[in-house]
Amino acid sequence: MRCGLLVACLALLLGAAPTSSAPAQEVTFTSTQLTPVEEQEWARTTLLKPFEDESGIRVQFVADTAGPYIDRLLAETKAGRGSVAVTGTLQGDYPLLVAQGAVRDVAPLLRELEGRRDRTFVPDVVKSGQISGIQAFVPWMQATYLIVASKQAMPYFPRGRNPQAMTYDDLLQWGENIKQATGQRRIGFPSGPTGLYGRFLHGYAYPSFTGSQVKKFKSPEAVEMWRYLRRLWGVSHPSSFLYNFMQEPLLLGEVWVAWDHVARLLPALRDRPNDFVVLPSPAGPKGRSYLAVIAGLGVPKTSPNPDAAARVIEYLTRPKTQVMTLQGVAFFPTVREASGAVAAGGLKAMIDGVTAQATARDARTALLPIGLGARSGEFVPLYVDTFRQIAVQGRKIEDVLAAQGAKLADLYRATNAACPPPDPEERPCRVE
Amino acid sequence: MDWLPYALLLPTVAFLSVFFVYPMVQALLISVRGEDGGFTLRHFQAMAQDTYFGDALRNSLVLTAITIPLQVALGLAIALLVNARFRGHEWFLYACAIPLGISDLAAGLIWLSVFTERGYLNAALRGMGWVSQPITFLSPEHPGWLYGAMIATEVWRATAIVMIVLVAGLQLIPKDYFETADVFGATGWRKLRYVTLPLMRPALQTALIIRTILAFQLFATVITLAGRIVPVLAGEAYFQYSQYRNPNVASAYAVVIMTLSMAITVIYLWLLRTRDVEAARG
Numbered sequence: 001m002r003c004g005l006l007v008a009c010l011a012l013l014l015g016a017a018p019t020s021s022a023p024a025q026e027v028t029f030t031s032t033q034l035t036p037v038e039e040q041e042w043a044r045t046t047l048l049k050p051f052e053d054e055s056g057i058r059v060q061f062v063a064d065t066a067g068p069y070i071d072r073l074l075a076e077t078k079a080g081r082g083s084v085a086v087t088g089t090l091q092g093d094y095p096l097l098v099a100q101g102a103v104r105d106v107a108p109l110l111r112e113l114e115g116r117r118d119r120t121f122v123p124d125v126v127k128s129g130q131i132s133g134i135q136a137f138v139p140w141m142q143a144t145y146l147i148v149a150s151k152q153a154m155p156y157f158p159r160g161r162n163p164q165a166m167t168y169d170d171l172l173q174w175g176e177n178i179k180q181a182t183g184q185r186r187i188g189f190p191s192g193p194t195g196l197y198g199r200f201l202h203g204y205a206y207p208s209f210t211g212s213q214v215k216k217f218k219s220p221e222a223v224e225m226w227r228y229l230r231r232l233w234g235v236s237h238p239s240s241f242l243y244n245f246m247q248e249p250l251l252l253g254e255v256w257v258a259w260d261h262v263a264r265l266l267p268a269l270r271d272r273p274n275d276f277v278v279l280p281s282p283a284g285p286k287g288r289s290y291l292a293v294i295a296g297l298g299v300p301k302t303s304p305n306p307d308a309a310a311r312v313i314e315y316l317t318r319p320k321t322q323v324m325t326l327q328g329v330a331f332f333p334t335v336r337e338a339s340g341a342v343a344a345g346g347l348k349a350m351i352d353g354v355t356a357q358a359t360a361r362d363a364r365t366a367l368l369p370i371g372l373g374a375r376s377g378e379f380v381p382l383y384v385d386t387f388r389q390i391a392v393q394g395r396k397i398e399d400v401l402a403a404q405g406a407k408l409a410d411l412y413r414a415t416n417a418a419c420p421p422p423d424p425e426e427r428p429c430r431v432e
Numbered sequence: 433m434d435w436l437p438y439a440l441l442l443p444t445v446a447f448l449s450v451f452f453v454y455p456m457v458q459a460l461l462i463s464v465r466g467e468d469g470g471f472t473l474r475h476f477q478a479m480a481q482d483t484y485f486g487d488a489l490r491n492s493l494v495l496t497a498i499t500i501p502l503q504v505a506l507g508l509a510i511a512l513l514v515n516a517r518f519r520g521h522e523w524f525l526y527a528c529a530i531p532l533g534i535s536d537l538a539a540g541l542i543w544l545s546v547f548t549e550r551g552y553l554n555a556a557l558r559g560m561g562w563v564s565q566p567i568t569f570l571s572p573e574h575p576g577w578l579y580g581a582m583i584a585t586e587v588w589r590a591t592a593i594v595m596i597v598l599v600a601g602l603q604l605i606p607k608d609y610f611e612t613a614d615v616f617g618a619t620g621w622r623k624l625r626y627v628t629l630p631l632m633r634p635a636l637q638t639a640l641i642i643r644t645i646l647a648f649q650l651f652a653t654v655i656t657l658a659g660r661i662v663p664v665l666a667g668e669a670y671f672q673y674s675q676y677r678n679p680n681v682a683s684a685y686a687v688v689i690m691t692l693s694m695a696i697t698v699i700y701l702w703l704l705r706t707r708d709v710e711a712a713r714g
Binding site for chain 1: 658676
C-alpha cells in the first residue's frame with residue numbers, strides 16, 4: 001500500500017509533465033475585452049474550447065487592461081520578435097497600433113473569409129477597420145445603443161407612423177401622447193451619475209441633428225437640437241437623473257420607453273421577452289446616427305504563427321461562434337448571418353433590433369472619439385454638463401454652447417486629435 | 433527621561449503618518465503642482481470655474497448645517513432615554529445602533545427603495561387610498577422632497593454614532609453630581625441643564641467633530657438618492673478623479689474639504705472648551 005502511494009507520488013512528480021499529450025501548436029491571444037474574471041474563464045472554457053478540440057491548436061487567452069496590453073504589443077514590435085499570435089481590442093486602439101507598425105494588413109484574410117459565403121460582415125464595421133490605408137482588423141464583436149419599449153406604450157405611438165423607422169419628432173410625440181393619456185412621463189434615459197446618457201448626446205442626437213459630433217457643437221442646428229432636447233426632457237421620467245441602467249425602471253414599469261446600451265437593456269428582454277419590443281434609435285434631419293462600439297481582431301507583425309492566428313479569427317467570426325459570444329457576454333455579432341441563428345426570445349429580438357439599426361437605409365455610423373489621450377475623460381462630461389445647464393438649469397442655450405464649445409475646442413487643440421466620424425477627418429478638430 | 437510614553441505613542445503616530453498625513457500632504461502637493469512640477473493655483477481656478485463647484489459647496493454646507501443639529505438632538509434624546517434605564521433599554525440601544533453596521537451606499541439604497549415611484553412609501557400611500565397616482569418624490573422639480581429624502585437617510589444612518597459617543601459620555605459622569613443636585617432639590621430639567629449637559633461637553637465635542645468631518649465626506653447616499661442633481665464636494669472629488677480623470681482638480685476638492693473640516697473643528701474646540709482649560713487659562 002505504502003509502496004503504491006510512493007509510486008503514485010513519484011509518478012506525479014516526475015511523470016506528469018512528459019506524459020501529458022501537449023497539443024501540436026500553441027498560440028497566444030491577447031485582448032482588452034472579456035477582462036472580468038468570469039468572462040476570462042468563459043473565454044477559455046466555453047468560447048475557445050471547441051476551437052482547440054477541432055484544430056488541435058491550444059489558445060492561451062490573455063486579457064488585460066489597455067495600458068499593459070498596448071505596452072506589450074509595442075514592446076514586441078520594437079524587439080522585432082513577439083509571442084502574441086492574434087489580438088483583439090477596441091477600434092479606438094488600432095490607430096496607435098497602426099501608427100507604430102505593430103499590426104499587419106488583414107485585407108487578404110478578410111477577403112478570404114467573405115469568400116466563404118457563410119458570413120457577410122456589416123459594411124460600416126469593416127470600414128471602421130480601414131486605418132491609414134490598411135485593413136487593421138477583422139470585425140469581431142460590437143455593442144451599440146437602442147430603444148426598448150414596453151408593449152403597453154405601443155398604442156400611444158403617433159398614429160400612421162412606423163416605430164421601426166422612428167424619428168426624433170415621433171419620439172417626442174410619443175412621450176407627449178403617453179403624458180396626455182396617463183398623466184405620467186414614461187420615456188427614460190440613463191442620465192444617472194454613471195449612466196451612459198452622454199453617449200446619446202454626442203453619438204446619437206448631435207450627428208442626427210447636425211451631421212457632426214464635434215465641429216458643429218454650437219451651430220444653429222445644434223441650438224435647434226437643444227431646444228428639442230429640452231422638450232424631450234419635459235416628457236421624460238423625472239427620475240431619469242437617477243437611472244444608471246435602464247433594465248430596472250423598464251421591468252418595474254416606471255419607464256415604458258428606454259434608450260440605453262444593449263448590455264444594459266438585455267436583462268429586461270431576457271426576463272420578460274414577451275413584454276417588450278426593440279426599436280432602432282430615432283432619425284433626425286441628418287439621418288439615423290448610431291454609435292458602433294467595435295472590437296476587431298488583428299494580427300501583430302511579429303506574430304510567431306500567422307496561419308494559426310488566421311484560423312482563430314476564422315473561428316471567432318463564424319455565425320455560430322458569434323451567437324455564442326452574444327449569449328455568453330452580450331457582445332453583438334459583426335456578421336449578418338448570426339441574426340438567423342438565434343431561435344427566439346429576448347436575444348433574438350435584440351439581435352434583430354441591432355441589425356435593423358445598423359442596416360437601416362438612413363443609418364449613419366458615429367464612432368467614439370479617439371486620440372484624446374490622457375484627456376479623453378473630459379469629452380463625454382462636456383456634453384453631459386451642457387445638457388445639465390440647458391435642460392435642468394434652464395440657462396440660455398447660445399451662452400452655454402459658446403462656453404462649452406470653447407472648452408471642447410481647447411480639448412481638441414491641446415491634444416491635436418482628429419474629429420470623430422461623421423465629422424471629416426481633420427486634425428486638430430476645430431469647433432466652428 | 434522616561435521614553436515609555438513616547439514608545440507607546442509610536443505605533444499610533446506611525447499609523448497616522450502613513451495613512452493620514454502622507455496622503456494629505458500628497459493631495460496638497462497634487463493640487464498645487466503644475467505639469468512642469470512648479471507651484472500653480474491653476475487647479476483651484478479650474479475647480480472654482482467648474483459648473484458644479486458652487487452648488488457642491490453650498491449643498492455640502494447646507495446639508496451639514498441641517499443634519500448635524502438634528503443628529504445631535506436625536507442622539508442626545510436617545511442617550512438620555514437609554515440612561516434612564518427603562519425596562520428593555522438594552523434592546524432599544526441595540527436597535528438604535530443597527531444603522532452603524534450598514535454602509536452609506538447600502539443605506540442610500542434602502543431609502544431609495546422607499547422613495548422611488550414604485551417604492552414602499554408610494555405603495556403605502558396608494559394602499560391607504562390617499563393617492564391614486566404614485567408621487568415622484570425624487571425629482572429635480574421637487575427639491576424640497578429631494579433634500580428631505582437625503583436628510584432623512586443621513587439622520588437615520590449617522591445618528592447612531594452620535595448616540596454611542598453620547599451614551600459613553602453620559603456614563604462617565606460620576607453619580608455624586610446627580611445625588612448632590614437631588615439634595616438641593618433640583619428638578620429633572622435643571623439637572624439636565626446645569627449638570628448633565630455641561631459635564632457632557634467633551635463627549636458632545638467629540639461627537640460633533642466626528643460627525644462634521646464625516647458630513648463633508650457625504651457622498652454615497654446623496655449619489656444614490658439625488659444623482660448629480662444635488663452635487664456635494666466629496667462627490668465632485670470622486671467625479672473629477674474617476675470620470676474626468678483629473679487628479680489635480682480632484683485633489684483641489686479634497687483640500688477644500690480638509691480645510692472646511694479643520695476650520696469647523698477648531699470652532700467646536702473653541703466653543704465647547706472645557707472648564708478645566710478655562711481655569712488653567714484664568
